[in-house]
Amino acid sequence: MTCPSLDILGRYFDGELDAALRADVEQHVAACARCAHEFDALRAIGAGVASGEFPTVPIELWPAIQEALESAAVGVHTALPAAHAIRRPRPAGRLGPRRFAAAAGIALLVGLGVLAGLWLGNGKPASAAPIDFSILLDAINADADAAFDGFLKRYRAQRIEASAAHAAAPALDFEVPANLPGGFTRGRVYHLRFGDADGIAAAYHRDDGEFMAAIFHPPVRREHFGTHQDYPCAIGHHRGHAVQVGAWRMVHLTDPSTCHCVLTREQSDGAIAGVMQAIAPRSTPESIPNP
Amino acid sequence: MSPATAEMMNEGEILAGCRAGDRQAQHALYAATSPRIYRLLLRMSGNPEDAGDLTQQTYLQAFTKITQFDGRSALATWIYRIAVTEGLQWLRRARLKRSAVSLVSDTAARNELPASDLRLDMDAALGRLDPEDRTVLLLRYEAGASYREIAELLSCAEGTVASRLHRCRERLRGILGPGYWVTEETTGSVHPTA
Numbered sequence: 001m002t003c004p005s006l007d008i009l010g011r012y013f014d015g016e017l018d019a020a021l022r023a024d025v026e027q028h029v030a031a032c033a034r035c036a037h038e039f040d041a042l043r044a045i046g047a048g049v050a051s052g053e054f055p056t057v058p059i060e061l062w063p064a065i066q067e068a069l070e071s072a073a074v075g076v077h078t079a080l081p082a083a084h085a086i087r088r089p090r091p092a093g094r095l096g097p098r099r100f101a102a103a104a105g106i107a108l109l110v111g112l113g114v115l116a117g118l119w120l121g122n123g124k125p126a127s128a129a130p131i132d133f134s135i136l137l138d139a140i141n142a143d144a145d146a147a148f149d150g151f152l153k154r155y156r157a158q159r160i161e162a163s164a165a166h167a168a169a170p171a172l173d174f175e176v177p178a179n180l181p182g183g184f185t186r187g188r189v190y191h192l193r194f195g196d197a198d199g200i201a202a203a204y205h206r207d208d209g210e211f212m213a214a215i216f217h218p219p220v221r222r223e224h225f226g227t228h229q230d231y232p233c234a235i236g237h238h239r240g241h242a243v244q245v246g247a248w249r250m251v252h253l254t255d256p257s258t259c260h261c262v263l264t265r266e267q268s269d270g271a272i273a274g275v276m277q278a279i280a281p282r283s284t285p286e287s288i289p290n291p
Numbered sequence: 292m293s294p295a296t297a298e299m300m301n302e303g304e305i306l307a308g309c310r311a312g313d314r315q316a317q318h319a320l321y322a323a324t325s326p327r328i329y330r331l332l333l334r335m336s337g338n339p340e341d342a343g344d345l346t347q348q349t350y351l352q353a354f355t356k357i358t359q360f361d362g363r364s365a366l367a368t369w370i371y372r373i374a375v376t377e378g379l380q381w382l383r384r385a386r387l388k389r390s391a392v393s394l395v396s397d398t399a400a401r402n403e404l405p406a407s408d409l410r411l412d413m414d415a416a417l418g419r420l421d422p423e424d425r426t427v428l429l430l431r432y433e434a435g436a437s438y439r440e441i442a443e444l445l446s447c448a449e450g451t452v453a454s455r456l457h458r459c460r461e462r463l464r465g466i467l468g469p470g471y472w473v474t475e476e477t478t479g480s481v482h483p484t485a
Contacts, residue, residue: 007457014431016438016453045460048413048467049432054326055333058343062321065350066314138322 001028003035013042056154059132059224131155131194131217132224133243133250136263141246144211148203148263151215157190157201165189169198172258173282174216176202181274182266184212194220214279215261219254251276255283302366309357317354324367325350328374331433335378335426336385337418345381349374375434379444382422416466424459431456 001024004012011017012025029035135154139147160168162176168191178186184204192199192215199217206212225243242251249267253260253276260280266272276283300308300319308316328349333342353370360369417425430436430444438452445452 006461007453010457010460011453014438014456041464042460045463045467046432049417049428049463052330052413054330055339057325057329057346058339061325061329061343061346062318065321065347065354066318068347068351069314069317069354 001025003032004028006038009035009038010042013039013046059130059134062134063224130224131220133261134224137225137243137245137248137250140248140263144248144263145203148201148211148213152190152192152201155192155194155199157192160189160191162186162189162202165191165200165202169200169216171198171218172200172216173255173280174200174214174258174260175279175281176200176214177278180204180212180214180278182212182271183207184210184275192217194218210265212266212275213263214275215263216279217259217261219256219259253280253283255280258283306357306360306366309354312354317350320353320366320370321350324370327367328370331371331374331429332378332381334414334417334429334433335422336381337422337425341381345374345377349377352377371434375430375444378426382426385422413467416463419466420459420462424455424462427452427455428459428463 004025008017008021008025009029012022012029017025029039132154133151136147136151139150162178165174165176176186176189180186183206185206187203187205189203190201192201194217197218199215201213201215204212204214241254242249247265247267248263249265249272250261250263251272258280260276260283262272262275262279264272264275266275300316305316305320305323309320325346329342329346332345332349333339336342336345349370352373356373360366364372417428420428427441427445430441431438436444438449438456441452442449
C-alpha cells in the first residue's frame with residue numbers, strides 16, 4: 001500500500017474506516033515512519049483537545065441557578081425557569097448609590113443585612129470579591145487539611161511569617177496568637193487575595209492532630225456557602241453567623257473592618273467565644289450592631 | 292438530607308434527589324459535573340460570560356427535564372449532551388448575528404499566526420479557530436462523538452464531518468507549530484501527501 005492521504009489517516013485515527021481499509025492502513029502505519037509520524041501528530045492533537053486544565057467555574061453560577069430554580073419550583077413543574085442574571089463581581093470603587101442599595105439587598109439574602117447596612121451606610125465601596133467558602137465546606141468532612149489547602153489555593157495564598165501578617169493586610173483588625181484556647185498551637189500563616197482585597201489565614205493544630213483554622217477578610221457583599229445553611233448565632237456577647245457541616249462549624253464574627261472566621265469542631269459556644277476573643281480582641285460587643 | 296451526607300451521595304441517590312427537586316442533590320450533581328460542562332462551553336463559546344450563561348441554561352434544562360432521563364447513559368453524559376445542544380444553539384445564534392450585521396469573517400485572520408508565535412497551549416490554539424471548527428473538534432475528541440453523531444448534531448453529511456475534521460486538524464497543527472508533537476526520531480520527516 002502506498003502512503004494513505006492525510007484524510008484517510010485521520011479517519012483511521014478516528015476509528016471511522018471500514019474493516020478492510022483499516023487493516024491495510026494499520027499495516028502500513030506500522031511499517032512507514034512518515035505515516036507513523038503523522039499518526040503521532042493526530043494522536044497529539046486528539047489528546048490535546050480531549051485534555052487540558054479545567055477552568056474555575058464562576059462562583060456566581062450556582063446561586064444564579066438556585067435562584068432560578070427557586071422562582072420556578074423546578075422538579076415539581078416542567079416549565080423551564082427563566083435564567084437569572086449572574087451577579088458578576090464589579091471592580092472596587094465603581095459602585096454608585098443605586099449599586100450600594102443593590103449590594104445591601106444581596107447581603108440581606110445571606111443574613112448579613114444589619115452589618116452590611118452599617119458598612120454600606122458609611123459610604124465605603126465594596127472592596128472584596130465574593131468569597132466562596134463552599135470550596136472549604138464541601139470537603140471539610142473528608143479531609144480538613146486538604147479542604148483548607150484547596151481554599152488557600154483558590155485564593156492564591158502565599159505563606160508569610162506571623163509577625164508580617166498585620167503589614168500584609170493593613171485594612172484588617174485581627175490577631176494570630178501563637179496559642180489559642182483549647183490547646184491549639186499556631187502553624188502556618190498565609191496572605192490571601194480576595195479579588196483586590198487582602199486576607200489572612202492561619203492554621204492551628206492540637207497535639208492530638210485536631211485542626212482549627214482562622215480566616216480574616218474584609219466584609220464582603222456576598223459569601224457563598226454552597227448548599228450549607230448559614231444561620232445567625234451569638235458567640236459570647238457578639239452576634240455573628242455560622243454554618244454547620246457535619247461535626248464542623250464555621251463561625252463568623254463581622255465588624256465594619258474585618259470578618260473573623262473560625263473553622264472548628266469545637267461545639268461549645270463558650271470555648272469558641274474564647275477563641276474569638278483571642279483572634280478579634282478589639283471587636284467589642286459595642287462595635288457589633290444587634291440584629 | 293443533612294449537609295454531611297450530601298458529598299457522599301451515589302448517582303442513584305443524586306438522581307432520586309434531583310427528581311424530587313432536592314436542592315442538595317442538585318448541588319451534588321452540579322458540583323460533580325460543572326467543571327467539565329463549563330470547560331466545554333467555554334471552549335465552544337470562547338468567552339466566559341457566554342459560557343456562564345450557557346452553563347446556567349444547561350443545568351436549568353437538566354433539572355427541569357430530569358424526569359425524562361431514562362438511565363441509558365450515565366447522568367453526567369446526559370447533562371453533557373444537554374450542554375452540547377446548548378452550545379450548538381449558541382453557535383447558530385452567533386452565526387445569525389454575525390451574518391445579520393454583515394461582519395466580515397475574521398476566521399482567516401484567527402487561523403494565521405505570526406511565525407514567532409509557534410508554541411501555544413491547546414486552549415489558546417482552539418481559541419484561534421472559528422467557533423464552528425472548534426466545535427467539530429470538541430465534539431469528536433472531547434465528547435467522543437462519532438462522525439454519524441456529529442453529522443446529526445450539525446445537520447450535515449458524514450463526509451462533510453470527515454473533511455471538516457481533516458481541515459480543522461490541519462489548521463490546528465499550523466497554529467500549534469511543529470514542536471507540539473514532534474519527537475526527535477521523526478523530525479524532518481514529511482508525509483508525501485501533506
